[in-house]
Amino acid sequence: MATFIKNRPLGIILLWQMLFSIVASVVCGLLSGISGALSGFLGVLVSVIAGGAYAVMVSRHSGYSAGGVLRTALRAEAVKIFLVVMLLWIVFTAYKDLNPVMFIGSFIIAVMISSMAIFVAEKPRVK
Numbered sequence: 001m002a003t004f005i006k007n008r009p010l011g012i013i014l015l016w017q018m019l020f021s022i023v024a025s026v027v028c029g030l031l032s033g034i035s036g037a038l039s040g041f042l043g044v045l046v047s048v049i050a051g052g053a054y055a056v057m058v059s060r061h062s063g064y065s066a067g068g069v070l071r072t073a074l075r076a077e078a079v080k081i082f083l084v085v086m087l088l089w090i091v092f093t094a095y096k097d098l099n100p101v102m103f104i105g106s107f108i109i110a111v112m113i114s115s116m117a118i119f120v121a122e123k124p125r126v127k
Contacts, residue, residue: 004055004056004059005052005055005056005059006059007055007058007059008120008123009117009118009120010051010054010055010058010059010117011055012117012120013051013113013114013116013117013120014048014051014052014055016113016116017044017047017048017051017110017113017114018044018048020044020106020109020110020113021040021041021044021045021048021106021110024040024041024043024044024102024106024109024110025037025038025040025041027040028040028041028099028102028105028106031102032099032102035097035098035099036099036102038095038097039095039097039098039099039100039102039103039106040099040102040103040105040106041106042091042095042098042103043102043103043104043105043106043107043108043110044106044107044109044110045087046084046087046088046091046107046110047084047107047110047111047113047114048110049083049087050080050081050083050084050087051080051114053076053079053080053083054076054077054079054080057072057075057076057079058072058073058076088107091103
């Protein structure tokens, strides 16, 4: 992951989301059994895959003009939205034992975690 994602905050957020996938699986599993655990995991996985694609696209950007940065951000966001919609549709149609409450709930929390990138410093402070 570190070789493809050069943006530290995005990499940290993806790590937080992957750690949350374990928590979501355990909590959803305790509340709703194996199908709940898998539903919770898949909800987070949708956000991780879409966020990972966004992070890779942003990391590949090499231009320094404002227009170039904006174009890259908009393209990356469009890919992220497309992936979210497609992955949600795939999971809902392919997994027949899906627990929608666990799936959507864990997805929403994972999306909220992704918005925390603004709080991660680009470079760690040296004392």
